[in-house]
Amino acid sequence: MKVWVKALLLLVSSGFANATEVVLEGKLTQGSLLRGQAPEGAQVWFNDTPLKVASDGRFVFGIGRDAELRHQLTVAFAGSKTSIPLVFSRREYDIQSITGVAQKYVEPPASVTARIANDNRIVRQARTVVSDHSAIFATPVRPAEGRISGVYGSQRIFNGQPRNPHFGLDIAAPVGAKVIAAWDGKVLLAEDLYFSGLTLIIDHGHGVTSTYMHLNRFAVKVGDEVRQGQHIADVGATGRVTGPHLDWRINWLQERLDPQLLLPEFATIPEQRFPLQ
Numbered sequence: 001m002k003v004w005v006k007a008l009l010l011l012v013s014s015g016f017a018n019a020t021e022v023v024l025e026g027k028l029t030q031g032s033l034l035r036g037q038a039p040e041g042a043q044v045w046f047n048d049t050p051l052k053v054a055s056d057g058r059f060v061f062g063i064g065r066d067a068e069l070r071h072q073l074t075v076a077f078a079g080s081k082t083s084i085p086l087v088f089s090r091r092e093y094d095i096q097s098i099t100g101v102a103q104k105y106v107e108p109p110a111s112v113t114a115r116i117a118n119d120n121r122i123v124r125q126a127r128t129v130v131s132d133h134s135a136i137f138a139t140p141v142r143p144a145e146g147r148i149s150g151v152y153g154s155q156r157i158f159n160g161q162p163r164n165p166h167f168g169l170d171i172a173a174p175v176g177a178k179v180i181a182a183w184d185g186k187v188l189l190a191e192d193l194y195f196s197g198l199t200l201i202i203d204h205g206h207g208v209t210s211t212y213m214h215l216n217r218f219a220v221k222v223g224d225e226v227r228q229g230q231h232i233a234d235v236g237a238t239g240r241v242t243g244p245h246l247d248w249r250i251n252w253l254q255e256r257l258d259p260q261l262l263l264p265e266f267a268t269i270p271e272q273r274f275p276l277q
Contacts, residue, residue, distance in 0.1 A: 133205025197238025
């Protein structure tokens, strides 16, 4: 059983007998995914957004790269509501300059405009799924072996032209290297997209999806249920790339989050407790 699940079961067995608090796991910083535990039967809102709460009280939410720093969690339980102010920290991001990118990817020709718009539409649709999967409450495994060649939040300058920030964790690896599932889940999308090449999106529950980009081939298909650590694809160099690598991303709905913050080899996952009224 995963470490986080063990800790959560410990909390449920010891800390929630009196249903007096909410526990959050995750760093309160831009780009972070927060996983929480409320008393069974509670309702939870992040700002004005109602969150899916599992029957045992677990929930998730996150904020993006440039999100505002002040937010609010509201918990309704046993006839009363508690407002919990959350203050996130601001992050500094790297700027990377990359040359040698094919011009068609820096400034795509008009002939592919419709394709790019359709790519964006199907990706957005996949990221609207809010399922009952509970995999997101486990600790993820790193989906590929290799050097970290790009980090979340960095802004890339292709051939001297500033582009949108990068929203994933890049892992450099040779074409054909195995890509494995970070968590259990269900495959929502397996498509060849203009910018990201062969792309997989997997649902892990509660609105959280992981995306695997620039693949060489798929080892699974849409609708497949996958297990953590299962071989799901091979590393490739498809789409807008200068070399073979895996671009691994995590979303909570349309919010783009930092996968690295969830990996235990890079950072500890702090826990915070908030009393209920």
